Structure formats: structure tokens, C-alpha cells
Amino acid sequence: xxxxxxxxxxxxxxxxxxxxxxxxxxxxxxxxxxxxxxxxxxxxxxxxxxxxxxxxxxxxxxxxxxxxxxxxxxxxxxxxxxxxxxxxxxxxxxxxxxxxxxxxxxxxxxxxxxxxxxxxxxxxxxxxxxxxxxxxxxxxxxxxxxxxxxxxxxxxxxxxxxxxxxxxxxxxxxxxxxxxxxxxx
Amino acid sequence: xxxxxxxxxxxxxxxxxxxxxxxxxxxxxxxxxxxxxxxxxxxxxxxxxxxxxxxxxxxxxxxxxxxxxxxxxxxxxxxxxxxxxxxxxxxxxxxxxxxxxxxxxxxxxxxxxxxxxxxxxxxxxxxxxxxxxxxxxxxxxxxxxxxxxxx
Numbered sequence: 001x002x003x004x005x006x007x008x009x010x011x012x013x014x015x016x017x018x019x020x021x022x023x024x025x026x027x028x029x030x031x032x033x034x035x036x037x038x039x040x041x042x043x044x045x046x047x048x049x050x051x052x053x054x055x056x057x058x059x060x061x062x063x064x065x066x067x068x069x070x071x072x073x074x075x076x077x078x079x080x081x082x083x084x085x086x087x088x089x090x091x092x093x094x095x096x097x098x099x100x101x102x103x104x105x106x107x108x109x110x111x112x113x114x115x116x117x118x119x120x121x122x123x124x125x126x127x128x129x130x131x132x133x134x135x136x137x138x139x140x141x142x143x144x145x146x147x148x149x150x151x152x153x154x155x156x157x158x159x160x161x162x163x164x165x166x167x168x169x170x171x172x173x174x175x176x177x178x179x180x181x182x183x184x185x
Numbered sequence: 186x187x188x189x190x191x192x193x194x195x196x197x198x199x200x201x202x203x204x205x206x207x208x209x210x211x212x213x214x215x216x217x218x219x220x221x222x223x224x225x226x227x228x229x230x231x232x233x234x235x236x237x238x239x240x241x242x243x244x245x246x247x248x249x250x251x252x253x254x255x256x257x258x259x260x261x262x263x264x265x266x267x268x269x270x271x272x273x274x275x276x277x278x279x280x281x282x283x284x285x286x287x288x289x290x291x292x293x294x295x296x297x298x299x300x301x302x303x304x305x306x307x308x309x310x311x312x313x314x315x316x317x318x319x320x321x322x323x324x325x326x327x328x329x330x331x332x333x334x335x336x
Contacts, residue, residue: 052219056211060227067234068316136285137216137294145221146297146304150279153300154265156223157307161262164311171318 188241197239204232212305222304230312261307
């Protein structure tokens with residue numbers, strides 16, 4: 001396999017810059033577009049790593065989320081944030097980020113954690129070896145998500161179902177007092 | 186005039202059907218080529234969302250009524266569960282009890298093929314409904330804001 005590290009590092013730097021812009025910009029529309037740029041770069045990264053299934057899904061969902069977020073952003077009356085950030089919030093998030101890094105170093109740095117991919121690869125080795133003969137599905141990703149791990153897909157479908165219920169319940173027109181939703185938004 | 190300009194409407198009329206066909210291809214060949222029910226369902230939903238953005242919600246609901254979208258959403262989830270329960274007849278939930286067919290053919294891989302279709306209906310119609318709910322929400326203020334921007 002050829003070395004794809006330079007391309008991946010370029011994409012990673014681009015994604016980090018995009019994320020910082022998304023957090024720091026004052027305009028919500030610019031923030032949404034920066035987040036989408038990060039998502040598209042992630043999709044290209046998946047292509048480089050040889051995962052076209054995930055790349056297609058990432059790309060398509062990114063387009064849909066971009067459309068929905070832009071409509072949601074423009075719908076809001078105030079699309080730019082003028083107020084300064086709360087000092088307490090910044091300090092708290094910095095402390096928690098430090099704690100996260102510290103615990104991560106403790107877990108991954110010590111010998112108590114197994115080698116990367118070791119117990120997981122034992123499961124996926126079975127999937128790779130028996131995927132085609134057991135299911136006759138030429139696309140091994142589909143044989144994993146819809147046969148070996150159909151439970152996961154069922155959970156994912158349930159999450160989507162709940163999200164639709166939530167969206168329709170929150171944004172419905174019927175049975176709502178006029179002006180109720182405006183104050184909430 | 187409702188919706189976007191004439192150029193966008195014409196291009197949308199021309200392109201929307203092809204997007205649906207491509208989404209159907211992604212769904213039906215999900216077990217053979219990259220793709221699958223989720224990605225294909227989102228692509229089909231994107232076609233309807235494109236119609237809704239270009240023509241307004243009446244045109245989009247004329248092509249896929251809201252009640253039908255609700256039925257497809259629930260029906261897809263129900264079909265997924267029923268196919269899972271069919272596996273119980275062989276011993277386990279989600280056991281692949283269907284005939285596996287011939288390798289590399291369209292009708293192969295047993296229950297993966299119908300599960301892909303069920304997922305596509307479920308995901309496509311539910312994402313369309315989410316967008317429709319968001320688009321109907323305070324549409325008036327959105328339009329007035331655009332007009333303010335332009336004037």
C-alpha cells in the first residue's frame with residue numbers, strides 16, 4: 001500500500017484550521033460553512049484511506065446538513081454573535097480539556113491498555129474471512145452493517161425515527177399558540 | 186413568484202429524476218458496490234429537498250405527500266423489524282434465513298437486499314420530513330429577511 005500520510009496530514013491541517021475558524025468566527029453562516037468544509041475534507045480523507053462507503057455517506061449527509069443548517073441559520077434573526085464569551089465558561093472548558101488530555105495520556109501511555117486494535121481485530125478478522133462465503137454479499141461493508149451487526153443498524157434507524165418525531169413535535173404548526181415558537185427560537 | 190428563479194426551476198425539473206434514479210441504483214446495488222440503503226436514501230431525500238427548495242413546499246408535497254412520507258417512514262422501520270423477526274424462524278433475531286442466491290448477482294445475499302431497501306425508505310422519508318418541518322417553520326420571516334437583504 002502506498003504511503004498516504006502526506007495527503008492525510010494536509011487534510012488534517014485543513015480540518016483543524018476549519019474547526020478553529022468555525023469556533024472563532026462571529027458570523028453563524030461562516031461558522032456553518034467552515035463546519036461543512038471540515039466535513040468535506042473528512043470525506044476526501046475517507047476516500048484516501050480506501051473507504052468509499054463511508055465517503056459516500058459522509059458526503060451526502062454533509063450536503064443535507066449544510067442545507068438544513070443554512071436554512072436554520074438564516075431563519076434566526078441574529079446571525080452574528082457580538083457578545084464576548086463568558087470567562088468562567090472558557091476557564092471551565094480549558095480545565096476539562098486538560099483533564100481529558102491527562103486521562104488520555106494515563107490510559108494510552110500505560111501498559112494497562114491492550115495494544116491498538118488487538119482485541120478488535122480478532123472480531124473483524126472473522127468478518128473479513130467469513131463475510132463473502134456466509135452472506136454472498138460482494139460489498140463487505142454491507143454484509144457487516146446489515147448481517148453481522150444488523151442490531152446496530154436497527155438502533156440507528158430508531159435514532160432517526162426519534163429525531164423525526166422530535167422535529168415534528170417541536171416545529172409543528174397545528175395545536176400551537178401563536179408566538180409560542182418565536183420566543184423559544 | 187413562489188420558490189426560486191426560472192433557471193433553478195428548469196434545471197431542477199431536469200435533474201431531480203436523475204438524482205432519484207442514481208439514489209435507487211446506490212440502494213439496489215448496495216450489497217455489490219459501495220453505497221447502501223443509508224446513502225441512497227439520503228440521495229433520494231436530497232432530490233425531493235431540491236424540489237422543495239426550488240418550487241416551494243406545495244410542489245414537493247404534490248410529488249410526495251406528507252402522509253405518504255409518514256407512512257414510508259414508519260413502514261420502512263416496520264419492514265426492517267419484520268425482516269429481523271423472520272430470522273427467529275431459523276433460530277435467532279436477524280438470522281439470514283433467506284436464500285443467498287448466486288454470488289455477485291443482484292438477487293443475492295439473502296436478507297441484506299430487502300434490508301437495504303427498507304433502510305432507504307426509512308432514511309429518505311424521515312430526512313425529507315425533518316427538512317419539511319424545518320422549512321415550514323417560520324417561513325414567513327425567512328422570506329421577509331431575504332427581501333430586506335435585497336432591498
